[in-house]
Amino acid sequence: MSMRAYQLEGFDSAPRIVDVPRPTPGTGEVLVQVRTSSVNPLDANIAAGRARRYKEYVFPAILGSDFCGVVAETGPGVTELSVGDRVFGLVHGNTVHTGSFAEFLAVPQDQLTVVPAAVDDLTAGALGLAGVTAAACLDAVRVGDGDTLLVVGGSGGVGSFATRFAAAQGVRVIATARPGHEENHVLRLGAAETVDWSAQDVALTVRGKHPDGVTAVIDLIDRDPAAFTPLVVGTLAPGGRAASTLRAADSQALGGIPAVNVRPKVDPKVLRRLAELAEHSLRDSPVTAVYDFDRIGEAFAALAAGSVGKLALRIST
Numbered sequence: 001m002s003m004r005a006y007q008l009e010g011f012d013s014a015p016r017i018v019d020v021p022r023p024t025p026g027t028g029e030v031l032v033q034v035r036t037s038s039v040n041p042l043d044a045n046i047a048a049g050r051a052r053r054y055k056e057y058v059f060p061a062i063l064g065s066d067f068c069g070v071v072a073e074t075g076p077g078v079t080e081l082s083v084g085d086r087v088f089g090l091v092h093g094n095t096v097h098t099g100s101f102a103e104f105l106a107v108p109q110d111q112l113t114v115v116p117a118a119v120d121d122l123t124a125g126a127l128g129l130a131g132v133t134a135a136a137c138l139d140a141v142r143v144g145d146g147d148t149l150l151v152v153g154g155s156g157g158v159g160s161f162a163t164r165f166a167a168a169q170g171v172r173v174i175a176t177a178r179p180g181h182e183e184n185h186v187l188r189l190g191a192a193e194t195v196d197w198s199a200q201d202v203a204l205t206v207r208g209k210h211p212d213g214v215t216a217v218i219d220l221i222d223r224d225p226a227a228f229t230p231l232v233v234g235t236l237a238p239g240g241r242a243a244s245t246l247r248a249a250d251s252q253a254l255g256g257i258p259a260v261n262v263r264p265k266v267d268p269k270v271l272r273r274l275a276e277l278a279e280h281s282l283r284d285s286p287v288t289a290v291y292d293f294d295r296i297g298e299a300f301a302a303l304a305a306g307s308v309g310k311l312a313l314r315i316s317t
């Protein structure tokens with residue numbers, strides 16, 4: 001039996017939707033009929049071949065990280081999932097070969113978990129990479145009720161989940177966002193304040209409104225310690241903590257301020273916890289646009305042009 005998949009055949013070609021054989025689940029694997037997915041900056045880097053510095057490509061390679069779907073078959077050794085279960089997860093690893101931009105996906109059982117009933121398919125399909133990363137950032141900065149958190153890059157995928165999860169825990173979130181669509185989006189997700197990163201100096205603006213500093217900073221934008229360090233030093237209260245998703249936290253430059261370069265781990269425990277966070281906070285979904293599978297190229301173009309929240313893909317019904 002065949003299926004449609006978004007496949008990259010080599011570094012000298014662009015990915016396209018082709019018919020390929022439907023995979024068979026191996027030992028410890030689950031065959032998922034993929035309903036929804038989403039596009040991440042990582043997927044764009046992989047599709048353009050830019051990830052070859054840190055991932056091994058085995059061609060032909062089906063692209064895609066995030067997925068939500070229904071268990072269609074279980075391989076030998078799978079005991080905790082059954083045909084018909086609604087699941088979400090994240091294809092990850094050092095090799096680019098099997099991905100979620102396909103009608104079916106054979107995936108190790110430790111890369112997925114059951115979707116809570118309260119979370120819809122589009123939200124669950126957008127949750128994988130950005131949700132796991134947002135949860136890891138929040139763990140790194142250890143915020144709780146009554147804390148103040150600055151999220152730089154708050155309007156994007158990871159920032160939307162971080163904002164929503166933190167706000168649901170009683171954290172006062174300051175999210176960067178341009179006026180209009182971006183600002184409305186982060187306010188809808190529970191941000192208490194916004195900073196227009198395109199027109200204001202973020203650190204100065206935040207310090208102006210919070211003279212004692214904020215409890216925590218999550219920076220999803222700065223790649224250089226030369227930008228991350230002054231942002232953190234300029235905004236963080238004594239005893240506060242910071243996190244970077246782009247390896248910009250340099251402990252020497254920060255002179256003792258606790259800051260973590262977040263590298264999210266994916267295992268069943270992490271996914272189950274993410275499912276719980278989603279169940280309690282994602283009635284307001286970060287998904288802002290939905291593309292049918294045939295329009296996946298448009299989803300990538302929209303991501304590259306600048307997007308708000310998560311761009312979801314509808315793979316099959």
Ligand SMILES: NC(=O)c1ccc[n+]([C@@H]2O[C@H](COP(=O)([O-])OP(=O)(O)OC[C@H]3O[C@@H](n4cnc5c(N)ncnc54)[C@H](OP(=O)(O)O)[C@@H]3O)[C@@H](O)[C@H]2O)c1
Pocket residue numbers: 040041042129130133152153154155156157158159176197220221245246262263264305306307308309
């Ligand atoms: N360490 C890891 O494992 C890991 C995991 C996931 C993601 N990441 C990285 O984390 C970053 C965020 O990921 P994402 O999925 O959230 O990306 P995204 O969805 O593209 O979001 C980025 C957001 O930041 C906004 N933005 C652009 N320049 C900004 C600036 N100077 N200040 C404040 N906001 C700005 C963008 O607005 P416009 O679109 O309007 O420009 C967009 O809304 C990416 O670089 C990604 O590669 C790392």
